[in-house]
Amino acid sequence: MNIWLVFLLGGLLTYATRLSMIFLLGRIEIPEQLQRALRFVPPAVLTALIIPELVMPSGALMISLENFRLIAGIAAVLAAWWSRNTIITILAGMAALVLLNWLL
Amino acid sequence: MKPSLRAFLDGIQAQLPLLIGVLPFGMIYGALALNAGLSRAAAQGMSSIVFAGSAQFITTQLIRDAVPGLIIVLTIVVVNLRHMLYSASIAPYLRKLPMRWKALLAYLLTDEAYATVITHYEEQQTPFSHWYFLGAGLIMWLSWQVSTGIGVFLGTEIPAGWSLDFFIPLVFIALVMPTLKDQPSISAALSAGLVAVLAYTLPYKLGLVAAALVGILVGAWLEGRK
DSSP: OOOOHHHHHHHHHHHHHHHHHHHHTTBBBOOOOHHHHHHHHHHHHHHHHHHHHOOOSSSSSSOSTOOOOOOOOHHHHHHEEEEEOOOOOOOOHHHHHHHHHHHO | HHHHHHHHHHHHHHHHHHHHHHHHHHHHHHHHHHHHHHOOHHHHHHHHTTEEEEEEHHHHHHHHOOOOHHHHHHHHHHHTTTTHHHHHHHHHHHHHHHHHHHHHHHOOOOHHHHHHHHHHHHHHOOOHHHHHHHHHHHHHHHHHHHHHHHHHOOHHHOOGGGOGHHHHHHHHHHHHHEEEHHHHHHHHHHHHHHHHHHHHSSSSHHHHHHHHHHHHHHHHHHHHOO
């Protein structure tokens, strides 16, 4: 298959996944219970993206004080909880990571 | 300033910290794509047509391994299945928009844009929120095209020690915090995080899909019990 055809089909189908529910909502009946469950998508997806980055920085589980990304991540969680501010959260996490890398 | 422009600029601004993590990612993709034997035009074309980082990295690998085209297309679809969840989650907020807006915003619905925009909708939705989505989505799109271009033409020379990729989980941490408002949502998050680690070795980002589904089920179940 021509490489451009692969991109075109892959791109069209990717677009279809993105448009799917945006297009269908209002056209098909979506059960009430399912709609209410959707509020759990952001906490579930975001946490599922975050946790592996922190506890398995090189692909294998590493829960120890030598895992600087985990410690920096915990610093960022505390900063986010305390400040509710994106910039402060990033600064806390990056500062912790840079400091640990530099000191140890 | 017109409120639509204000919202558009706010969307761009909210997306900026994520771009620091996205730019090196795009550059690495561009360099890897060339390395896998793609032409410059094809490497750049994939970024515009498919516009999905993880799927593009995997596609590059499959092209290098000379995997048949149909299998590559199927793989792209499976890797991007999670976008249906984003689509479902954001759909209620776009419900009243004209079809041309829905069609445009859907094209821009990446992981990073979703994270920023859904938080905006849940926390501070306005009648101009679609402009916010457009701003966040477009700047994300532009960064992906430019960083691919840099990777394609210059190769990548970012020292690994800079840890720029760490910006992305940090921004996600800031974004997830306000969504943890009650016990069901906290449980949804924790169970999704646990499954994400347990299912990490599943191919095609299916671990992420499994984690999201388990988290949603746990949240819905706990809420239903109340």
